[in-house]
Amino acid sequence: MKDSTSHYGKISRFNHWVGGLIVIAMLAVGLYFNDMPRGEEKLYWLRMHISFGGLFFIFLLFxxxxxxxxxxxxPVEQAQALQMATKLVHWVLLITVLIMAVSGPLLIWTRGSGINVFEWFTIPSPMGKMPELHEWCETIHAITAKVLLVALIVHVLAALKHQLIDKDNLMARMIKRLR
Ligand code: HEM
Ligand code: HEM
Structure with missing residues (x-):
């Protein structure tokens, strides 16, 4: 189940792929509705984003x-500069996901609303209206999303380079248990 110095355990592999899917979906929907004019369609995608966010933010924190x-x-054997770049990109991904999973709920709670999950249940706001913090959270959520997008593009290109050019089987250790 757990990681060792030579392999990713089941929990890490599950977290990586399920978490990755959620992050990519949240990013795609967020960027999609963001440029839309106000209206029913924008509201639909915003509600989707909030509902999925409400369902999954605790998993992302975990x-x-x-x-x-x-x-x-x-780390796999490669030039030291590449090892450092890999570490940096992984940490940028983790920190940006953390910031998104905290600033998203906060930006809803600080305007005094609860997080409505598909009209199924609502996670009530633990705080009152805080307009200044709300503005901050909106700005942080928007800027961090762009940093996450850039890091993700670099990450996926690096994974493809390992798979197609280096052919070092790096992808396999995130897919199955290797010794
Ligand atoms: C198609 C999409 C993706 C592919 C092909 C991919 C591939 C990989 C591979 C092969 C590794 C292992 C690297 C190593 O062992 O050094 C890895 C690690 C990692 N990936 Fe991805 N990844 C994808 C999406 C994502 C997304 C969306 C995130 C955002 C959270 C992410 C975050 C990470 C992190 C933080 C690590 C370091 C290990 C860990 O904490 O799980 N990846 N990825
Ligand atoms: C990794 C997770 C997340 C990603 C990648 C993400 C991505 C985005 C993006 C790209 C936008 C458009 C931002 C802009 O440019 O103005 C956005 C907006 C928004 N997100 Fe997220 N988000 C995430 C998590 C969450 C969570 C957990 C919630 C709440 C439950 C949430 C609630 C919102 C709300 C309410 C907006 C609209 C903000 C506004 O009115 O300006 N997000 N998100």
């Missing part, structure tokens, strides 16, 4: 927490 407490496998 995903980051698990990476921090779990032993990471040793």
């Amino acid at each position: 995903r980051v927490f698990w990476r921090v407490v779990a032993t990471s496998p040793q």
Whole structure:
């Protein structure tokens, strides 16, 4: 289940792929509705984003927490500069996901609303209206999304480089248990 110095355990692999899917979906929907004019369609996608965010933000927080407490496998052999770049991009991804999962709920709670999850249940605001913090959260959520997008593009290109050019089987250690 757990990681060792040579492999990613089941929990980390589950977190990576399920968390990755959620992050990509949240990013795609957020960027999609953001440029729309006000109206029913924008509201529809915003509600989708909020509902999925309400369902998954605790999982995203857990995903980051698990990476921090779990032993990471040793990096694959490559030039030291590339190893440092890999570490940097992984940490940027983790920190931006953490910021998104905190600033998203906060930006709703600080305008005094609860997080409505598909009209199924609402996570009530633990705080009153805080307009100044609300503005901050909106700005942070928007800027961090762009940093996350850039890091994600670099990350996926690097994974493709390992798979197609280096052919070092790096992808396999995130897919199955390797010794
Ligand atoms: C098609 C999409 C993706 C592919 C092909 C991919 C591929 C990989 C691979 C092969 C590794 C192992 C690297 C190593 O062992 O050094 C890895 C690690 C990692 N990936 Fe991705 N990834 C994808 C999406 C994402 C997304 C959306 C995130 C955003 C949260 C992400 C965050 C990370 C992080 C933080 C690590 C370091 C190990 C960990 O904490 O799980 N990846 N990825
Ligand atoms: C990794 C997770 C997340 C990503 C990648 C993401 C991405 C985005 C993006 C790209 C936007 C458009 C921002 C802009 O340029 O103005 C946005 C807006 C928004 N997001 Fe997220 N988001 C995430 C998590 C959440 C969560 C957990 C919630 C709440 C439950 C949330 C609630 C909102 C709201 C309410 C807006 C509209 C903000 C406004 O009115 O300006 N997001 N998100």
